[in-house]
Amino acid sequence: MSAPQDLTRDLTEDAVLGGRLRLRQPRRGHRVGHDAILLAAATAAQPGEHAVELGAGVGAASLALARRVPGLRVTLAEINPALVALANDNAARNELADRVTAVVVDATAPARTLSAAGLPPGCARHVLMNPPFNDPGASQTSPDPVRARAHAATAGTLVAWLATAARLLGDRGTVTLIWRADGLTDVLQALAGFGGIAVLPVHPRADAPAVRILVRATKGRRAPLRLLPGLVLNDVQGRPTAAAETILRDAAPLPLA
Numbered sequence: 036m037s038a039p040q041d042l043t044r045d046l047t048e049d050a051v052l053g054g055r056l057r058l059r060q061p062r063r064g065h066r067v068g069h070d071a072i073l074l075a076a077a078t079a080a081q082p083g084e085h086a087v088e089l090g091a092g093v094g095a096a097s098l099a100l101a102r103r104v105p106g107l108r109v110t111l112a113e114i115n116p117a118l119v120a121l122a123n124d125n126a127a128r129n130e131l132a133d134r135v136t137a138v139v140v141d142a143t144a145p146a147r148t149l150s151a152a153g154l155p156p157g158c159a160r161h162v163l164m165n166p167p168f169n170d171p172g173a174s175q176t177s178p179d180p181v182r183a184r185a186h187a188a189t190a191g192t193l194v195a196w197l198a199t200a201a202r203l204l205g206d207r208g209t210v211t212l213i214w215r216a217d218g219l220t221d222v223l224q225a226l227a228g229f230g231g232i233a234v235l236p237v238h239p240r241a242d243a244p245a246v247r248i249l250v251r252a253t254k255g256r257r258a259p260l261r262l263l264p265g266l267v268l269n270d271v272q273g274r275p276t277a278a279a280e281t282i283l284r285d286a287a288p289l290p291l292a
Contacts (some may be wrong), residue, residue: 046121051095053284055102058125060093067095069268069283070165070213070247073237075099076282076289077249078163078211082106086161087154087203089142089196090114094122094135096163101135103286110154111137142166143195146202154203162200162210166193168218193225201228204254211291216245223260226250231258233291236265240273251291263291 045062051072060067075096080086083106088097091111101109113119122137140152142164149155193214200210210229214222216236226232229252236245245265266289268279281287 052099052102052286055286056095056098056125056129058093058095058098059121059128060095061121065092067093071095072099072283073247073249073266073289074163074165074211074213075103076287077213077235077251077291078161079209079251079288079291080104080107080161084108084160085110085158086163087112087159089162089164089199090166091122091137092118094125094137096165097122097135098125098129098131099286100163101131102129103288107134109135110159111135112140112142112149112152112154113137114139114141142199143192144199149199149203156202157205159203160205160208162203162208164196164200164210164212166196166212166214168193168215193221197225197229201254206255208254209251210254211249211251213247213249216248219248222248222250226252229254230256233261233263235263235289235291238265238267240269240271241267242271249289249291 046059047062048057048059050057051067058067078100080100082104086100086107086109088109088111091097091113094111097109097111101107111122113122116139119137119139126132126135138152140149146156197210204210231253233251235249237247237249238245266278267276270276282289
């Protein structure tokens with residue numbers, strides 16, 4: 036068995052949100068991209084509430100959300116202790132450590148383990164997540180173990196993560212996630228017990244099929260599914276659209292309500 040990978044030896048420091056956040060992250064493996072910022076933008080949260088991010092990595096989505104919503108408290112759940120250390124360091128570097136805390140815990144852990152980590156049932160108003168969504172049987176898995184864990188999942192991964200979200204949320208709490216566009220059916224099937232589902236497709240260009248979907252749902256709510264107009268990231272010349280720039284650089288929210 037090979038020795039565990041030391042994620043703290045080779046780091047980069049990168050600016051996101053137009054420089055509003057600076058993040059230290061491993062040079063190799065899973066890297067922060069548009070998905071984390073889009074997830075934060077799509078999460079509806081208000082000052083004074085508590086949000087939990089499952090599988091938070093180095094904390095990009097949670098920190099972007101906390102930067103946008105003053106007074107919001109965020110707990111990051113991440114299984115990798117090295118990434119938890121980086122997430123807490125990133126919170127401190129961005130002067131958000133008073134509201135953003137990362138803990139070592141598996142997103143699929145039983146309720147008693149989550150409670151011991153400070154995440155008891157019903158503790159959150161919002162849960163956000165970017166679960167591993169590549170099927171290792173249908174796509175090539177990265178040889179990097181950290182990247183593989185971040186991207187590849189078994190068939191039950193989404194169901195297990197959403198079950199955790201349902202436990203952590205109080206009544207009428209919301210879950211927000213980003214997923215592959217071709218996995219929409221899987222998402223809708225896994226959202227048992229949630230209602231008021233809103234789906235926003237994300238297109239790389241106006242003439243290209245969606246590659247991602249942003250989904251928000253409410254625990255205990257009964258309301259019909261809403262398919263929203265899509266977000267287009269780039270124009271025909273490959274330049275970011277004005278809509279994408281306001282989200283990815285200016286920290287604007289993405290209303291799914």
